[in-house]
Each structure stands twice: as structure tokens, then as C-alpha cells.
Amino acid sequence: MTLQQSAQPAVAARPAWRRDKSRLFQEIGMLAPAVALLTIFLIVPFLLSFWTAMTNQPLVPRPTPIRFVGFGNFLRIFRDDLFWTSLWNVSRFTFWILPVQCGLAFATALLLHQKMPFRNLFRGLFFLPAITSMVVVCVIWGTLFQYPTGPFNQVIGFLSGGTIEPIDWLGDPNWAMFSIVLLSAWQAYGFQMIVYLAGLQSIPDELYDAARIDGANALQRFWHVTMPGLRPTHVFVLVITTIQAFKLYTQVAILTQGGPKSSTETVVHYMVRSGFEEQKLGYASAVSVILFLIVLVIALLQRQLLRRFDV
Amino acid sequence: MMGKRLLSMLMASVALAATGVSAEAKTVLHVMHQGDPGWVSTYGEVAKRFEAANPDVDVELIYAPHDAYNEKFSAAVMSKQLPDVMELDAPFLANYVWSGYLQPIKPLVDQDVLDDMTASNIAQGTYPIDKDLYAIGLTDSSVVLYGNRKYLEAIGARIPKAVDDAWTQEEFEGYLEKLAKVDGVKWPIDTFRGYGIKTEWITYAYGPILQSAGCDLIDRTTWKSTGALDSNACVKALTMMQTWVKNGWVVPQSSGTNQFFAEGHPAALALGGHWFYAEAAASMKDDIVVMPLPKFGPKGASPNGTWIWGITTASEHPDIAGKFVSFMLKDKLYRDYATADSGYPGLKSFAAASPLYDTGGPLAVAFEQASKTAVARPPHPAYPVITSAFMQAVDEIFNGGDAKSALSAAAAKIDEDIEENDGYPPFDEQQ
Numbered sequence: 001m002t003l004q005q006s007a008q009p010a011v012a013a014r015p016a017w018r019r020d021k022s023r024l025f026q027e028i029g030m031l032a033p034a035v036a037l038l039t040i041f042l043i044v045p046f047l048l049s050f051w052t053a054m055t056n057q058p059l060v061p062r063p064t065p066i067r068f069v070g071f072g073n074f075l076r077i078f079r080d081d082l083f084w085t086s087l088w089n090v091s092r093f094t095f096w097i098l099p100v101q102c103g104l105a106f107a108t109a110l111l112l113h114q115k116m117p118f119r120n121l122f123r124g125l126f127f128l129p130a131i132t133s134m135v136v137v138c139v140i141w142g143t144l145f146q147y148p149t150g151p152f153n154q155v156i157g158f159l160s161g162g163t164i165e166p167i168d169w170l171g172d173p174n175w176a177m178f179s180i181v182l183l184s185a186w187q188a189y190g191f192q193m194i195v196y197l198a199g200l201q202s203i204p205d206e207l208y209d210a211a212r213i214d215g216a217n218a219l220q221r222f223w224h225v226t227m228p229g230l231r232p233t234h235v236f237v238l239v240i241t242t243i244q245a246f247k248l249y250t251q252v253a254i255l256t257q258g259g260p261k262s263s264t265e266t267v268v269h270y271m272v273r274s275g276f277e278e279q280k281l282g283y284a285s286a287v288s289v290i291l292f293l294i295v296l297v298i299a300l301l302q303r304q305l306l307r308r309f310d311v
Numbered sequence: 312m313m314g315k316r317l318l319s320m321l322m323a324s325v326a327l328a329a330t331g332v333s334a335e336a337k338t339v340l341h342v343m344h345q346g347d348p349g350w351v352s353t354y355g356e357v358a359k360r361f362e363a364a365n366p367d368v369d370v371e372l373i374y375a376p377h378d379a380y381n382e383k384f385s386a387a388v389m390s391k392q393l394p395d396v397m398e399l400d401a402p403f404l405a406n407y408v409w410s411g412y413l414q415p416i417k418p419l420v421d422q423d424v425l426d427d428m429t430a431s432n433i434a435q436g437t438y439p440i441d442k443d444l445y446a447i448g449l450t451d452s453s454v455v456l457y458g459n460r461k462y463l464e465a466i467g468a469r470i471p472k473a474v475d476d477a478w479t480q481e482e483f484e485g486y487l488e489k490l491a492k493v494d495g496v497k498w499p500i501d502t503f504r505g506y507g508i509k510t511e512w513i514t515y516a517y518g519p520i521l522q523s524a525g526c527d528l529i530d531r532t533t534w535k536s537t538g539a540l541d542s543n544a545c546v547k548a549l550t551m552m553q554t555w556v557k558n559g560w561v562v563p564q565s566s567g568t569n570q571f572f573a574e575g576h577p578a579a580l581a582l583g584g585h586w587f588y589a590e591a592a593a594s595m596k597d598d599i600v601v602m603p604l605p606k607f608g609p610k611g612a613s614p615n616g617t618w619i620w621g622i623t624t625a626s627e628h629p630d631i632a633g634k635f636v637s638f639m640l641k642d643k644l645y646r647d648y649a650t651a652d653s654g655y656p657g658l659k660s661f662a663a664a665s666p667l668y669d670t671g672g673p674l675a676v677a678f679e680q681a682s683k684t685a686v687a688r689p690p691h692p693a694y695p696v697i698t699s700a701f702m703q704a705v706d707e708i709f710n711g712g713d714a715k716s717a718l719s720a721a722a723a724k725i726d727e728d729i730e731e732n733d734g735y736p737p738f739d740e741q742q
Binding site: 260261273 | 412
């Protein structure tokens with residue numbers, strides 16, 4: 001300590017600008033690769049998409065000139081019922097997936113946090129769906145969902161003794177989104193589970209010991225030690241899951257293509273449809289800008305929430 | 312041992328270097344295509360035989376999956392990597408030609424091949440503005456009504472043998488109702504909703520029902536969709552199909568595409584493509600009946616068009632590209648594979664060699680449709696939006712939505728795109 005303190009004035013004795021300048025070059029040099037990559041692959045495309053959103057640019061170059069249309073694309077999007085449907089659907093999806101996926105993740109994390117034999121093996125097993133490709137999961141679940149003789153319907157029919165009619169999981173507008181919620185939650189909960197496990201491990205054992213000495217039972221320890229200790233984890237998991245939910249695409253593209261009756265149309269799917277199928281790149285860019293703003297608002301709310309919880 | 316391995320490695324690298332050098336001197340022909348694994352390997356074989364016949368040419372095949380073909384093509388355009396020869400879905404031809412990516416192929420392809428084309432094949436490769444030919448195929452396609460003989464006999468249905476005695480709408484709907492009550496029939500008809508809601512199948516197979524009912528996806532002289540797609544005839548036709556779905560007569564989307572020949576034969580009829588025959592006949596044997604599409608108005612209509620071959624404007628060797636296309640279309644083994652795949656003839660010589668489609672053949676009635684009822688999908692550069700909007704409307708209607716409002720929305724969307732592109736000149740002057 002003393003050594004450092006005595007050394008500091010010596011450094012400070014050098015002219016401030018010179019020291020700063022050499023450090024500045026160093027810092028710029030270290031930042032440069034990251035900044036360059038981010039600029040090329042993130043910032044420039046992002047600004048370009050803003051610009052494209054203001055034009056009628058088609059996907060494939062055409063003989064007609066590209067025109068500046070101002071906010072025309074945005075106005076058209078806001079007038080399109082399908083866009084509002086897709087936004088509503090994504091909100092519905094988020095509303096359902098949050099309790100299902102986070103609840104599942106939390107429950108398994110609590111379970112796997114216990115001291116038990118083969119704990120790491122179980123942790124690995126429960127994490128397996130998360131490292132399986134969503135495409136593969138969709139194809140497999142597509143078969144499970146089959147109507148009227150798929151495995152799910154057979155199990156339900158068997159358990160109910162045939163009293164429950166087979167469910168058209170993906171073909172019934174009332175069921176399709178819920179079915180997608182089920183498979184999405186199953187595929188992705190592993191990530192949240194890991195985050196929860198990390199959160200659980202970061203709660204010091206001393207707190208539990210102190211609670212025990214104070215005579216707290218298991219439930220009381222859970223409510224008064226575990227839950228407060230996990231507060232930042234909860235917020236983080238909720239926000240991450242929400243943002244992911246807003247980007248729902250793969251499952252829909254593979255299983256339902258937005259149907260039936262637009263009940264699973266999502267914002268990203270709507271964007272891909274207008275950009276690639278209908279070849280309206282400008283229009284699709286405008287959708288992407290809107291989606292960006294929505295996700296941005298959510299991210300800002302996240303910061304606010306995190307601050308409130310003193311993280 | 313060690314020495315031998317080293318030697319062989321050395322030789323391999325020398326050989327590699329040698330091919331590298333010779334490849335540079337050769338003309339490279341890029342051919343973009345789609346297709347299932349069987350076709351992919353067939354194209355590989357064709358390419359090899361073409362290379363053997365033309366030692367100075369290297370054929371490089373570029374595979375793009377069927378479902379993402381337009382996306383892949385767009386990406387190729389954007390990165391200026393257009394192939395020389397490309398397979399394309401016939402209804403997208405107008406869009407590609409209008410955008411300037413295809414060149415007329417009459418001067419490039421052998422005259423005997425051109426003379427061999429059926430009228431429907433010429434129609435699918437012709438651009439309506441200059442009436443010139445931009446693409447050619449060995450095959451074409453159609454949709455017919457397959458029936459299960461046992462079920463049809465059980466209800467005493469009349470079995471039409473030729474296009475002219477196709478079922479009328481009353482007959483057809485009457486049979487659907489009767490079939491629904493037959494033992495063993497779970498669904499009277501499969502319209503292959505299982506292909507999905509975002510597939511060309513919708514426009515391809517259901518479009519002719521509209522045309523037979525007396526309307527169309529778009530007016531083919533004014534190129535306006537409002538007034539055509541949302542006309543009473545179209546609303547009536549799609550409301551009719553909606554009723555079939557509501558009555559539980561149609562195989563649901565989530566039940567796959569094999570209910571016609573699956574165990575117990577749950578579907579009595581199938582509104583299916585010619586390619587469905589091979590698979591269905593293999594398991595149904597003599598129980599399969601092939602009938603023309605029913606008439607939903609005074610005249611019948613049937614779809615046509617398939618994946619055909621065009622030569623891009625980016626090609627530096629259009630003559631060699633033309634040579635490749637001619638070579639492939641005449642190639643015996645290519646034709647053999649198409650025959651085995653129950654390929655629908657687009658060339659007359661191929662028709663003569665296809666017992667399936669020849670007079671008296673099981674699919675003769677399908678081939679008869681080509682000359683009598685075939686209607687090409689609208690040859691307009693706005694086709695990508697036309698088909699996308701129609702698919703959306705059909706999904707809406709089949710799931711209980713109001714036909715009039717769904718079709719009006721689709722028509723408005725199509726017209727909006729055409730307006731946005733200044734009418735796709737010179738299509739706006741084609742009155």
C-alpha cells in the first residue's frame with residue numbers, strides 16, 4: 001500500500017497531456033477492432049435499414065426507379081390489420097411464455113440446486129433441449145401435435161377415456177399459439193434455468209444458516225432468503241425472455257407459417273413475409289425499425305427496473 | 312508403408328493441381344436448380360454426361376431448396392452471382408423477365424426441341440408483353456381428382472372418363488355429402504391443406520376453381536385485382552370451399568398429406584397433383600380412379616406450369632447455356648427419371664414415350680386437361696404479391712373468416728403493390 005502511494009505522485013509528475021495522449025493511442029488501438037466490426041456489421045446496416053425504410057426499394061433490383069417515400073411505409077404498416085394482429089399475437093405469446101417458461105426454469109433450478117446424487121448429470125439432461133436446434137425441436141413436436149392421431153392426442157384420449165375430443169393443436173386458431181408456447185418453453189427454458197442456478201448459488205449459505213438459527217422453516221427460508229436473493233435474477237430473466245419472445249419466428253415459420261387465420265403471425269414473420277415473399281424490402285425495413293423501437297423500449301424499462309432493485 | 316502413403320498423397324496433390332489448371336482453361340457453366348434428392352442426383356448425372364460430351368465445359372450445379380428458391384435467387388442477384396442457367400417456377404417468369412434477368416431462348420435452344428413443345432409448355436414459358444419464349448421444360452403439370460373406387464361405388468357415383476364429362480358442382484357437392492356418411496370415410500376429400508398455408512399449392516390448385524367459377528385472381532387485361540378477386544363469383548366459390556371445411560369434409564391441415572392412401576383410406580377423394588399418382592397408386596393398386604377436375608361453372612379449368620429452365624442475361628456463354636438446356640431435355644436418362652417420377656409431359660415426344668399419359672393410360676385425362684382446360688397463373692410481374700395475398704385470404708376463409716372481406720383485403724393489397732410500382736410498365740398500357 002505504502003509503496004503504491006509513494007509511487008503515484010511520481011507518475012503524476014509527468015505532464016498530464018503526455019500521459020493521457022499515450023494512453024489515448026493505446027485505448028484507441030484496443031478499441032479499434034471492436035469498433036470497426038460493430039460499425040460494419042451493426043451500426044451501418046442499422047442506419048441503412050432506417051434509410052431503406054424510407055424508400056420503396058424492392059428485394060431484387062427492378063427497372064423502376066427507387067423512390068424516397070418518407071413515412072409512407074410506416075403509415076401503410078399502421079393501416080395494415082395484419083401488422084396489429086401480429087403485434088397482438090406476439091404480446092399474447094409473451095404473456096403466456098413468461099409464466100410457463102420462467103416458472104419451469106425456476107422450478108427445475110430449485111430442484112437441481114438441492115444436494116442429490118448425479119446432480120450434474122441431471123443438470124446436463126435438463127439443459128439438453130436448449131442446445132438442440134429449434135428447427136429439429138419443431139419438426140419433432142410437429143409430429144407430436146399431429147391431428148387427430150398424434151401422440152399428444154392419443155395420450156389425452158387414453159387418460160380421459162376418450163371423453164376429450166382430439167385437439168387440432170396447430171390447426172385450430174384457438175390452440176395454435178398455445179401449442180407454440182408449449183414447445184418454445186420446453187426448448188428454451190434451459191437457459192433461464194442456468195441463470196437461476198447461478199442466482200441460487202450466489203446466495204450465501206450463511207444467510208440460510210442464520211435463518212435456521214432464528215427458527216425459520218423451509219418455506220420461510222424460501223420466502224425470506226431465496227426470493228429476495230433472486231430479485232435481480234428474476235428481473236433479468238423476465239426481461240431477457242420478453243425480448244426473445246418478441247422476436248418469435250422460427251417456430252412459426254416451420255410449423256404454422258402464421259396461420260391458421262393469422263393466429264400465429266408474429267412481427268418478425270410479418271417482416272420476412274413482406275421482405276422476401278412479397279419482395280418489398282423498404283416496407284420490411286420499416287417493420288424492422290418498428291420492432292427495434294419496441295425492443296428498445298423494453299430494454300429501457302429493464303434498466304429502470306434494475307435500478308429500482310439496486311442491482 | 313509410410314513411403315507408399317506419402318507417394319499417394321503426393322500423387323493426389325499433383326492430380327488436384329492438374330485439374331485446377333485444366334479447370335481454369337475450361338468454360339464454367341453455372342446451373343441453379345431445386346428439387347428433391349432424386350432430382351438433385353439426376354442433375355448431377357446430366358451434368359457429368361454433358362461434360363463428357365463437351366470436354367471444354369465444366370458444369371457447376373448450384374442447389375437452392377424449393378421453399379427458399381426466390382430468396383436464394385434474390386441473394387444471387389444482389390451479390391451479382393447469377394447463374395447461366397436457372398430453373399424457375401413458371402408463374403414467376405413474368406417477374407424475372409420484367410426485371411431483366413432472363414433472355415429469350417429461341418435463338419439458343421435447338422429448333423427440334425422448340426418444335427416439340429406442347430401448347431401449355433409454350434404458354435408457361437412465354438412473356439405476355441413481347442410474346443417471346445423465355446423458358447422451356449421437359450415437363451408440365453396438372454391437378455386431377457383422385458377417387459377411391461370402393462367408396463365411389465358405394466354411393467353409386469358417376470365416374471367421368473373424359474374432361475368433357477367432368478362432374479358439375481351440384482354432382483360434386485352431392486357426392487361429398489354422401490361420401491361423408493360412408494363407413495370408413497373420415498373425410499370425403501383431401502385438398503392437401505397439409506402442404507401448408509404459405510405454399511404455391513394454394514394459388515396453383517385452388518386458383519382454377521375460381522377460374523371455373525367465372526372469376527380470376529386479377530383481371531388479365533386491366534391488371535386490376537379489385538373487381539376480379541373480390542367479385543361475387545370468387546366470393547361464392549371460396550364460401551363454397553369454406554362450407555366444405557366447416558362441414559368437416561376436408562382433411563385438416565394438421566393431418567398430413569397421405570390420408571387418401573393411408574391405412575383404412577380415411578379420405579375418399581383427393582384433389583391432387585399428377586405427382587401424387589405414383590405414391591397413391593403404389594398403395595391403392597386398382598382402387599384408384601383418376602377423374603378430371605369438377606366444373607364450378609359453365610367451363611372447367613385446371614392449373615398448369617412447373618419448374619422450367621431459363622437462361623439469364625448475366626450469362627457470358629448463352630450459346631453454351633442453350634446447348635446445355637437442349638442436351639438435358641433430350642437426355643435419355645433424364646427423361647427416364649422424369650418418367651419414373653410420373654412426370655407430366657411438356658414435350659410431345661416425351662408424352663409419346665410416357666405410357667401413364669398416353670391414350671388409355673391411367674393419367675390420360677390429366678394430359679387431356681392440358682389442351683382443354685389449362686389456365687396459366689397470371690403472367691404479371693406482381694405475381695409474388697398476388698400469390699402471397701391470395702394464400703393469406705384462403706387461410707383466413709378456411710378458418711371461418713368472411714370471404715368477401717378477406718378477398719377484398721387481398722385485392723387491395725395486390726392493387727397497392729401494382730400502384731407502388733407505377734403499374735409495372737408496360738403492363739399498365741396493356742389494355
